[in-house]
Amino acid sequence: MAQAKNNNSCTRKNIMASSQSNSSTNSTPPCAACKLLRRKCIPGCIFAPYFPPDDPQKFANVHKIFGASNITKLLNDLLPYQREDAVNSLAYEAEARMKDPVYGCVGAISVLQKQVQRLQNELDAANTNLLRYACNIVDIPSSMDRLPLMGSTSSTGLGEGSVGGGDLYHHHHASGLPIPYTQAWGNNNRSNYHPPGDMDEMDGGERSM
Amino acid sequence: MSNKSTRCSACKYLRRKCSEDCILAPHFPATDPERFVHVHKIFGAGNVSRMLQKLPYNEREVAANSISYEAYLRVQDPVYGIAGTITNLQEEIHRKQQELVRIKAEIAIYTAGNL
Numbered sequence: 001m002a003q004a005k006n007n008n009s010c011t012r013k014n015i016m017a018s019s020q021s022n023s024s025t026n027s028t029p030p031c032a033a034c035k036l037l038r039r040k041c042i043p044g045c046i047f048a049p050y051f052p053p054d055d056p057q058k059f060a061n062v063h064k065i066f067g068a069s070n071i072t073k074l075l076n077d078l079l080p081y082q083r084e085d086a087v088n089s090l091a092y093e094a095e096a097r098m099k100d101p102v103y104g105c106v107g108a109i110s111v112l113q114k115q116v117q118r119l120q121n122e123l124d125a126a127n128t129n130l131l132r133y134a135c136n137i138v139d140i141p142s143s144m145d146r147l148p149l150m151g152s153t154s155s156t157g158l159g160e161g162s163v164g165g166g167d168l169y170h171h172h173h174a175s176g177l178p179i180p181y182t183q184a185w186g187n188n189n190r191s192n193y194h195p196p197g198d199m200d201e202m203d204g205g206e207r208s209m
Numbered sequence: 210m211s212n213k214s215t216r217c218s219a220c221k222y223l224r225r226k227c228s229e230d231c232i233l234a235p236h237f238p239a240t241d242p243e244r245f246v247h248v249h250k251i252f253g254a255g256n257v258s259r260m261l262q263k264l265p266y267n268e269r270e271v272a273a274n275s276i277s278y279e280a281y282l283r284v285q286d287p288v289y290g291i292a293g294t295i296t297n298l299q300e301e302i303h304r305k306q307q308e309l310v311r312i313k314a315e316i317a318i319y320t321a322g323n324l
Contacts, residue, residue, distance in 0.1 A: 067253045074251075074287060082288045089292035093279060101260060102268045105291045106275040112298035119305040126312040133319035
């Protein structure tokens with residue numbers, strides 16, 4: 001009887017050793033999400049395609065801000081081809097929020113909106129000048145450059161005074177979305193978060209003109 | 210007053226008692242229930258409470274507003290959220306810069322012609 005028990009014990013050990021060796025040779029490492037959540041990364045894990053194990057910080061940020069269960073719900077509501085973009089934008093938002101817990105991404109919006117308005121003002125002035133030249137108005141004294149701007153040619157539909165003016169709502173035409181947000185924070189200098197992309201190039205390009 | 214007669218929209222949604230020191234109450238009034246619905250859907254009440262708790266009092270309102278705004282945009286655009294708005298703004302900036310270069314080039318032609 002004792003020998004039978006020993007045999008069973010050895011058999012169990014052999015099975016476990018065998019499965020461990022199989023798992024070490026055949027199994028893929030868990031995705032960053034499952035690793036952080038300390039759970040088994042099953043085939044078909046919804047996080048696995050988007051949170052590879054070599055970038056643990058990406059999921060750590062997203063989990064801290066949104067929570068894994070909310071991310072799961074969000075991804076489940078999307079079609080598979082949309083999920084990668086969604087995850088990347090969520091990771092972007094989460095990172096921005098980690099860097100700036102008060103303003104997050106919204107700080108970048110404020111900076112960009114001001115830039116848009118500044119450019120629109122420049123465009124209006126340039127168009128006015130061009131019109132003068134086109135109509136053969138020569139020898140324009142410099143004081144005339146301070147004529148009031150033409151009517152709004154802004155594609156943003158922002159209009160005068162709608163940025164930083166405390167308007168509760170304004171429309172951003174390019175995005176097509178109303179922006180229900182008070183501008184009380186709009187004049188902040190706190191946000192030093194630069195969104196990915198070529199903001200620096202844009203600033204440089206603008207200065208070069 | 211020990212008992213709040215009106216629950217904030219957060220506590221109302223979560224079906225819990227709204228305490229005097231409810232951290233969400235100042236930022237999610239009962240008059241705007243949709244605001245909390247969006248925030249809870251995207252961030253979760255617990256996460257928002259935790260985020261606000263880490264901030265000094267004078268920064269919580271601004272943080273709650275920015276969180277609400279992000280949640281609103283994410284509900285509107287579940288794929289890109291606020292990142293889509295940022296991309297659109299960047300593209301608009303690029304377009305306007307290009308247009309400005311073009312107009313200034315035209316002005317330069319006129320200016321050269323007048324010399």
